Amino acid sequence: MTLFDIPTAALFGxxxxxxxxxxxxxxxxxxxxxIFGLLKVINFAHGAQYMLGAFVALxxxxxxxxxxxxxxxxxxxxxxxxxxxxxxFLLRPIAHESHLYSLLLTFGLALIIQNLFTNLYGSSGxxxxxxxxxxxxxxxxxxxxPLYRGWxxxxxxxxxxxxxxxxxxxxxxxxxRAGTENPKLMQxxxxxxxxxxxxxxxxxxxxxxxxxxxxAPLYSVSPGMGANLLIVVFAVxxxxxxxxxxxxxxxxxxxxxxxxxxxxLYPQAATTVIFLVMVLVLLIKPNGLFxxxx
Amino acid sequence: MITAAGANAQISDNEIRIGYLxxxxxxxxxxxxxxxxxxxxxxxxxxxxxxxGAKIVLRSAxxxxxxxxxxxxxxxxxxxxxVDMVAGLVSSAVTIAVTRILEDTNRxxxxxxxxxxxxxxxxxxxxxxxxxxxxxAMANGTAKAIVKxxxxxxxxxxxxxxxxxxxxADVERTVLAAGGKVVGKARxxxxxxxxxxxxxxxxxxxxxxxxxxxxxxxxVNAITTAKQFGLTDSGQRLAGxxxxxxxxxxxxxxxxxxxxxxxxxxxxxxxxxxxxxKRFFERTQRMPTxxxxxxxxxxxxxxxxxxxxxxxxxxxxRKQMMATPVNDMFTRNGRIREDGRMVYDMKLVQVKTPAESxxxxxxxxxxxxxxxxxxxxxxxxxxCKLVDTKLAAKS
Numbered sequence: 001m002t003l004f005d006i007p008t009a010a011l012f013g014x015x016x017x018x019x020x021x022x023x024x025x026x027x028x029x030x031x032x033x034x035i036f037g038l039l040k041v042i043n044f045a046h047g048a049q050y051m052l053g054a055f056v057a058l059x060x061x062x063x064x065x066x067x068x069x070x071x072x073x074x075x076x077x078x079x080x081x082x083x084x085x086x087x088x089f090l091l092r093p094i095a096h097e098s099h100l101y102s103l104l105l106t107f108g109l110a111l112i113i114q115n116l117f118t119n120l121y122g123s124s125g126x127x128x129x130x131x132x133x134x135x136x137x138x139x140x141x142x143x144x145x146p147l148y149r150g151w152x153x154x155x156x157x158x159x160x161x162x163x164x165x166x167x168x169x170x171x172x173x174x175x176x177r178a179g180t181e182n183p184k185l186m187q188x189x190x191x192x193x194x195x196x197x198x199x200x201x202x203x204x205x206x207x208x209x210x211x212x213x214x215x216a217p218l219y220s221v222s223p224g225m226g227a228n229l230l231i232v233v234f235a236v237x238x239x240x241x242x243x244x245x246x247x248x249x250x251x252x253x254x255x256x257x258x259x260x261x262x263x264x265l266y267p268q269a270a271t272t273v274i275f276l277v278m279v280l281v282l283l284i285k286p287n288g289l290f291x292x293x294x
Numbered sequence: 295m296i297t298a299a300g301a302n303a304q305i306s307d308n309e310i311r312i313g314y315l316x317x318x319x320x321x322x323x324x325x326x327x328x329x330x331x332x333x334x335x336x337x338x339x340x341x342x343x344x345x346x347g348a349k350i351v352l353r354s355a356x357x358x359x360x361x362x363x364x365x366x367x368x369x370x371x372x373x374x375x376x377v378d379m380v381a382g383l384v385s386s387a388v389t390i391a392v393t394r395i396l397e398d399t400n401r402x403x404x405x406x407x408x409x410x411x412x413x414x415x416x417x418x419x420x421x422x423x424x425x426x427x428x429x430x431a432m433a434n435g436t437a438k439a440i441v442k443x444x445x446x447x448x449x450x451x452x453x454x455x456x457x458x459x460x461x462x463a464d465v466e467r468t469v470l471a472a473g474g475k476v477v478g479k480a481r482x483x484x485x486x487x488x489x490x491x492x493x494x495x496x497x498x499x500x501x502x503x504x505x506x507x508x509x510x511x512x513x514v515n516a517i518t519t520a521k522q523f524g525l526t527d528s529g530q531r532l533a534g535x536x537x538x539x540x541x542x543x544x545x546x547x548x549x550x551x552x553x554x555x556x557x558x559x560x561x562x563x564x565x566x567x568x569x570x571x572k573r574f575f576e577r578t579q580r581m582p583t584x585x586x587x588x589x590x591x592x593x594x595x596x597x598x599x600x601x602x603x604x605x606x607x608x609x610x611x612r613k614q615m616m617a618t619p620v621n622d623m624f625t626r627n628g629r630i631r632e633d634g635r636m637v638y639d640m641k642l643v644q645v646k647t648p649a650e651s652x653x654x655x656x657x658x659x660x661x662x663x664x665x666x667x668x669x670x671x672x673x674x675x676x677x678c679k680l681v682d683t684k685l686a687a688k689s
Binding site: 007009010013014017020021115118122123124125126127130137143144146148149218219220222224225228229260263267270271 | 319320321322323324327480483485486487488490491494495498510511514515518519522523524538540541543544545546549580
């Protein structure tokens with residue numbers, strides 16, 4: 001069967017893969033958007049934190065025999081704590097300076113972390129075993145979907161939804177949103193804003209680490225894995241609207257699908273199409289698809 | 295100067311200055327990288343750090359796989375550091391840029407990591423020698439063997455830059471010459487993380503063999519993904535055309551067992567290679583790749599030529615290196631042709647099963663040796679300016 005001269009099996013297959021990539025884009029851009037929303041920090045260390053997630057899971061498995069499921073919970077906590085320390089001792093002292101300082105700081109940190117791991121573990125990557133229950137594939141008719149990839153979509157969307165729920169529907173989330181709008185007033189109400197900021201950065205880092213653990217069995221765990229992805233994720237955040245949480249998630253998924261579609265229609269443009277969309281969005285709606293008017 | 299007339303028969307500045315230029319931090323770090331520098335140091339140490347009383351001085355730099363960075367570093371090394379020889383040389387694009395400078399300034403380059411066979415073909419110079427492997431030999435060794443075994447329809451997945459293009463062309467030529475056909479081709483950007491869509495395309499192409507014309511981290515990722523999508527379970531097979539021991543080590547035997555590949559050198563090939571690899575392992579905690587062994591071998595051959603001629607002038611050394619067969623832990627009876635290609639016997643190997651392997655680095659069994667004249671591009675097909683093709687065709 002064909003649709004517009006394209007075999008439907010190939011089309012659905014690529015769309016499915018696009019959805020999986022989109023789930024990663026969504027998770028990562030969500031963390032970036034949350035951090036930008038409250039801290040106004042453009043977190044260039046996000047890719048490194050994603051890589052850290054995968055690496056810490058690998059090292060925990062290798063040296064302490066800690067399995068995938070424990071790692072999925074433990075690793076985001078560890079990397080989240082690391083994020084809290086970064087915020088408290090490195091980002092806070094320069095918080096009153098121009099945004100450029102925090103951008104350069106996080107960029108420098110990303111390079112240091114990435115090269116440290118390259119030095120210690122080499123660049124060719126390490127295999128992380130797929131958890132037992134997700135070995136094998138399911139036949140969807142148009143493609144063989146490895147079970148683990150199906151799980152990635154479910155897990156990523158569940159976490160995205162949970163994050164959205166916390167931020168939009170709970171009291172903690174209300175503090176967060178209010179803190180974004182008017183930190184001085186909130187401080188006046190007795191809310192500990194500096195603590196909230198540290199927590200937020202830690203949470204963003206934890207989300208990146210969660211994505212990293214999810215990615216570990218899919219790709220080889222290598223120090224460069226985050227850097228490759230980060231630029232695309234930044235484009236996603238810009239398209240969605242800096243700081244918009246719903247925008248980040250929906251745009252992440254949509255961009256995955258568009259990329260998948262491009263791979264069928266015109267494969268050469270697959271790596272460029274997201275940036276093309278970014279340019280168009282910036283021209284037509286400079287604040288992003290879901291961004292508030294300035 | 296009284297000795298000016300005899301300038302050719304002495305060592306300039308009474309020092310032999312070697313620069314090691316390689317990817318020290320990127321995707322190709324594990325092939326050569328810091329380990330390659332260690333291998334270079336081993337060669338220098340084996341000469342006691344000096345040749346005929348002239349001290350050997352080493353320096354190194356990270357070219358970050360950028361032709362600009364590589365070319366600028368080389369210029370600075372030669373202009374200010376009076377460097378005599380440049381070793382390492384990873385990305386084919388960097389090598390082509392650097393060897394052009396070496397030709398202009400009459401220094402020597404020993405290329406041990408680059409793959410493109412164009413380096414001793416259209417881009418040959420009288421100032422460099424290509425050691426270890428090239429795309430012609432790798433494609434020739436692996437692809438021919440697989441077509442012979444019945445893997446006669448191919449889909450090729452190539453890295454989208456100079457090396458991948460060269461490999462794609464060399465594979466296609468080999469497959470067609472062996473009576474096979476190429477049913478699909480796709481190209482991916484260097485250092486991709488997501489290979490699933492390419493694997494899906496290859497899966498639906500109906501090809502019996504999926505040829506991977508990429509290297510290092512890209513190969514590792516492609517193989518991991520193919521495994522997840524059950525490519526090999528559905529009767530198709532993967533052919534890594536440029537696979538290093540560091541890749542197999544990273545992937546593990548479970549994922550790579552049974553795979554056939556071509557290698558220039560394997561640490562467990564004979565007594566001498568084992569002894570050398572053991573020394574290397576003690577210093578780096580990793581077994582050497584064929585590239586790192588090649589860096590040692592080529593540097594040793596270079597220093598020996600200086601010792602024999604008493605000169606470090608590029609043409610005198612190159613002539614001596616060509617006149618002497620290479621006999622060391624790397625190979626027996628290797629010889630350097632006029633196009634700069636070091637021709638020697640390559641090996642077709644098969645990755646062991648977990649049951650066959652007795653240790654972390656016990657990864658290959660040698661299937662057969664591929665004679666040098668069969669492995670590398672014959673001079674009669676050469677486009678190198680240094681080769682008299684009419685003469686080569688007759689011989």
